Amino acid sequence: MSLVSIQERIRIIWAIAKKDLKLSFRFPKNFLASQLIQPLKLFIIFGLIYQSFYVATGKATIGQWRRMDYLPILLLGTIFYSCATYAFYRFRWGFYNEKYWKTIQAFLITPVSKLDFLIGSSIAIVVELSAPVLCYLVLFYKYHPVSFPMLLFVLGILYLMILGTLGISLMQGAFVISNENYLFVFDYAYAGLIFASCFFYSISAIPGSLRFLVELNPVYHAIDLARVVVFHHLHRSQIAFSISYLITFAVLMPVLGALFFRKIVREMGVRGF
Helix, strand or coil: HHHHHHHHHHHHHHCCCCCCCCHHHHHHHHHHHHHHHHHHHHHHHHHHHHHHHHHHHHEEEECCCEECCCCHHHHHHHHHHHHHHHHHHHHHHHHHHHHHHHHHHHHHHCCCCCCHHHHHHHHHHHHHHHHHHHHHHHHHHHCCCCCCHHHHHHHHHHHHHHHHHHHHHHHHHHHHHCHHHHHHHHHHHHHHHHHHHCCCCHHHHHHHHHHHHHHHHHHHHHHHHHHHHHHHCCCHHHHHHHHHHHHHHHHHHHHHHHHHHHHHHHHHHCCCC
């Protein structure tokens, strides 16, 4: 690939990111406020539940979770939950708007690689979620200070999770364009994904017969990897496996999502204007 070709792809990716950012920040106050409040609700609910448990039982630990650590653990879960949810429904919301504005045909005929589109969208998501993530990281640092390299490592894990989840979101976007009748499948898939990701509880809370589903879930590996690195609960070989699994997810799912999107939209066309 020539230098000119690389520069052109970078220009396209940045143009996609800028377009998404302009759409998201049309009403910046409402957008930022909603991004801050959505994950805060679950953090407060689970925080109160755990606090009540510790007070009522007098126990100092729940599995590997210590009483002194449960707030920073929940804050990490809040960050990863909000980013995973936002990425999962990214193209569902976006393509709904494109159909409503009658611009979806223009998007489909634009000669832009769907992989470049995904990368551009992931960059936009990083910017869009930077304010809430920064706020929750500040709170996290207050309860559990970490080094800057470790913080960068956690943010890198977070980006890999977002990129892989966007591949799933693009599959969902294909049905938004072609046949909204099957979107419920992705709602069920989302419920299963959240259940098996253990954002707000340990894997020990999952029935033993279902834990294999958790171990297969790359989003679980992302949040668990962040926790175990920060709280030093995992040895290096397990860390290496989780990182490899997450990288595979981040590389493979965008490619599969792009191929799936192209096949579904080409075969079924655009419906539901």
